[in-house]
Amino acid sequence: MPLRTTTSAAIAATACLLTGVALIAPAAATKPGSGGTTGTGSVFMVNPVQSSGDQSLTDQKDAASAVPATAYATVPLRNLDGSGYLVGKWANVRSNTGPAAYSTTNTFSFTRDDDRFEQVMSYFWVNQAQEYLQSLGFGSTLPAANAESQDVRVDQYGIDNSYSTDKQDFIRLGKGGVDDAEDGEVIVHEYGHAVHDAQVPGFGSSLDAGSIGEAFGDYLAVTVGLDAARQYGWPVLAPEPCVADWDSISYTSTTPHCLRRLDTGLVLEDRRGEVHYDGTIWSAALWDIRQRYVALGLGTRAWDTTLVDSQFDYAPDTSFQAAAKATYLTALDRDGRKAADAVRAGFAERHIYF
Numbered sequence: 001m002p003l004r005t006t007t008s009a010a011i012a013a014t015a016c017l018l019t020g021v022a023l024i025a026p027a028a029a030t031k032p033g034s035g036g037t038t039g040t041g042s043v044f045m046v047n048p049v050q051s052s053g054d055q056s057l058t059d060q061k062d063a064a065s066a067v068p069a070t071a072y073a074t075v076p077l078r079n080l081d082g083s084g085y086l087v088g089k090w091a092n093v094r095s096n097t098g099p100a101a102y103s104t105t106n107t108f109s110f111t112r113d114d115d116r117f118e119q120v121m122s123y124f125w126v127n128q129a130q131e132y133l134q135s136l137g138f139g140s141t142l143p144a145a146n147a148e149s150q151d152v153r154v155d156q157y158g159i160d161n162s163y164s165t166d167k168q169d170f171i172r173l174g175k176g177g178v179d180d181a182e183d184g185e186v187i188v189h190e191y192g193h194a195v196h197d198a199q200v201p202g203f204g205s206s207l208d209a210g211s212i213g214e215a216f217g218d219y220l221a222v223t224v225g226l227d228a229a230r231q232y233g234w235p236v237l238a239p240e241p242c243v244a245d246w247d248s249i250s251y252t253s254t255t256p257h258c259l260r261r262l263d264t265g266l267v268l269e270d271r272r273g274e275v276h277y278d279g280t281i282w283s284a285a286l287w288d289i290r291q292r293y294v295a296l297g298l299g300t301r302a303w304d305t306t307l308v309d310s311q312f313d314y315a316p317d318t319s320f321q322a323a324a325k326a327t328y329l330t331a332l333d334r335d336g337r338k339a340a341d342a343v344r345a346g347f348a349e350r351h352i353y354f
Contacts, residue, residue, distance in 0.1 A: 035078070035079035035080065035081060035088050035089025035090070036080075036081070036082060037079075037080040037081065037082035037088075037106055038076050038077065038078050038079075038080065038106070039076070039077040039080050039103070039105075039106025039107060039108060040074055040075065040076060040077060040106070040107050040108070040109070041074070041075060041077045041107075041108035041109065041120040041123070041124060042072045042073070042074055042075075042108070042109045042110060042111070042117065042120065043072065043073060043075055043120060043121050043124045043125075043184070044067075044071055044072060044073075044121065044182065044183070044184060044246070045071065045072075045073050045228075045229065045232070045234040045235070046183075046184045046185060046225040046228065046229060046234070046236075047182070047183045047184055047185065047244070047245055047246030047247070048067040048068070048071035048246050049238055049245035049246045049249065049256075049257060050225070050236060050237065050238045050242075050245050050246070051070075051071055051229075051234055051235050051236070051237065052067075052068065052070070052071060052235075052237060053235075053237030053238055054068075055238075055249075055255040055256055055257055057246070057249060058249060059177055059178045059249065059250055062112055062113050062179070063112075063113060064111040064112055064113040066112070067112065072111070073232060073234065074109070075124060075232065077106065077108065077120070077123060077124060077127070078127060078131070079091075079127055079131075080106055082106070084102050084103055084104055084106065085100060085101070085102055086100075086101050086108070086119050086120065086122075086123040087149070088123070088127060088149065089127075089149060090126060090127045090130035090131070090147070090148070090149060090150065091122070091123045091126035091127045091130075091149060091150050091152060092149045092150065092151050092152065093119045093122055093123050093152050093154060094151040094152060094153055094170065095153045095154070096115065096116075096118075096119050096153070096154040097115055097154070097175070098115040098116070099115075099116065100116075100119070101116040101119045101120060108120045112182055115154075117182075118154050118173070118179055118181035118182060119154050119181075121181050121182060121184065121187065122152045122154050122171075122173060122181050122187055123152070124184075125184045125187040125188055125191070125224070126150050126152060126171075126187060126188075126191055128184075128188075128224060128228055129187075129188045129191045129192075129195075129220065129224045130146065130147065130150070130191075132223070132224050132227055133145050133146075133147075133195070133308065134147070135301075136301060136304060136305045136308065137305065138308060138309075142305070142309060143312060144198075145195050145198060145199055145308055146191075146194050146195045146197075146198035146199075148198075150169075150170075150171065150191065150194055151169060151170035151171070152170065152171045152172075152173065152187075153170055153171065153172045153173065154173050154181050162174045162180045162186060162189075162190050164190045164191070164193035164194050164197070169194075169197075171187075171190045171191065171193075171194060173186070173187065173190070176250075177247070177249075177250025177251060178246055178247045178249060178250050180247060182246060182247070183244050183245075183246045183247040184221075184224075184225055184228070185221035185222065185225055185243055185244045185245075185247075185259075186221070186244050186247050186259075187221075188217075188220055188221040188224045188225065189217035189218060189220070189221040189243070189244070190217065191217075191220070192213070192216050192217030192218075192219075192220040192221065193213055193217055195216075195220070195308070195311075196213050196216060196311065199308075199311050199312050199314075200311065200312070200314050200315070200316055201316070202316040203314065203316050204316070205316045205317045206316075206317035206318070206319070207273060207275065207278070208278075208317075208318060208319045208320045208323075209314070209315075209316060209317050209318045209319075209323075210275040210279075211271075211275045211276075211278035211279040211281070211282060211320075212279065212282050212314070212318065212320070212323055213275070213279070214275050214276050214278075214279030214283075215279035215280065215281075215282035215283035215286065216282075216283075216286075216307075216311070218243045218259075218260055218262060218279065218280075218283045219262060219283050219286045219287065219307075221243055221244070222240065222241065222242075222243060222262060223300070223304055226240060238256055239256055239258075239261075241261045241262035241263040241287055242256050242257075242258040242261055243258055243259045243260045243261065243262065244258070244259035244260075245257050245258060247259060260276065260279075260280055260283070261280070262280075262283045262284060262286070262287035263284060263287055264280045264281075264284050265284070266280055266281045266284060266350070267281065267349075267350050267351040268281060268320065268350060268351040268352055269351060281320075281350050281352075282320065282323075282350070282352075284349075284350055285324075285346045285347050285349065285350045285352060286307065286346075288346040288349055288350075289303060289307075289342060289343055289346035289347075290303050290304075292342035292343075292345065292346055293335075293339065293342060295342075296338055296339060296342060298335060298339060302334075302335060302339075305334070306327070306330050306331050306334050306335055306339070306343075307327065309330050309334065310323075310326050310327040310329075310330035310331070313326040313329075313330065314326055320352045321352060321353065321354045322354070324343075324344075324347040324352045324353075324354050325354035327343055327347075328340050328343045328344055328347075328354065331343040
């Protein structure tokens, strides 16, 4: 079931829709959270369905053999604090089921049959999301957007669901079917809620605002995944607007498997009063405007910067119309009249007028 309270935002899988004993201290230890160490780890290239295009993959009870070896990539784990644990400047794997991933050499190489793999996924994708925001200027030329060590709790929620809570300031990733922390887009979706909460405390206190939160989580998940694929040279062999291709194989029967999509034709009058469904109206506008920015020669990074910057001006209980106007004004100020007109047109396609 979808979870949503005034202090938490959730991604609902069932509704539509994550060893050895150390004998020496880790090398290059630094102050916790200072982020002075780079390690390595094995992760999915966003997720196995996206990188392989194979819609027939299934969970098979966490079996390593359920996905091809080519679904994994060895990546740098940047900004670690050198403690030997998955703790760093932007991410902190705080608690988990089973042993905590630990390495005296900051090397974390596991496959999906080992619960520590999901800890590595959680660290990498939270760090990757914040690095993407930093690359857009948030935290330097622009105000910071959740620039802190984000606590993540892995496999400690016994249903196929995950959520972010602003009150306790942590992300909790659930298990069941494909465990949520095995899909990079599920992790980044939840991080999107943490970003919103950092930008606007108490965000999501109305139905429209909650829907916008779900939409932004979906949009950020796809955006960060695509940017990582570009950065590391990973293949993208599933539809780009498809969210959580791997996680959703457990509860969808149609292909391509998608938790939700960013390219629906829904308009404002299609609202059902449920944040995940209604959010697809907003996310479709965001995806549409993304294409319009590309057509203008401004590029996706310009749109992402404007979108995130505009969210500082959203009210906690914003309406679709008020948030669209705030986004339009930010585009006008940052990118000029043609870009602002593109923003207005993208929202108008969803019957969101201001």
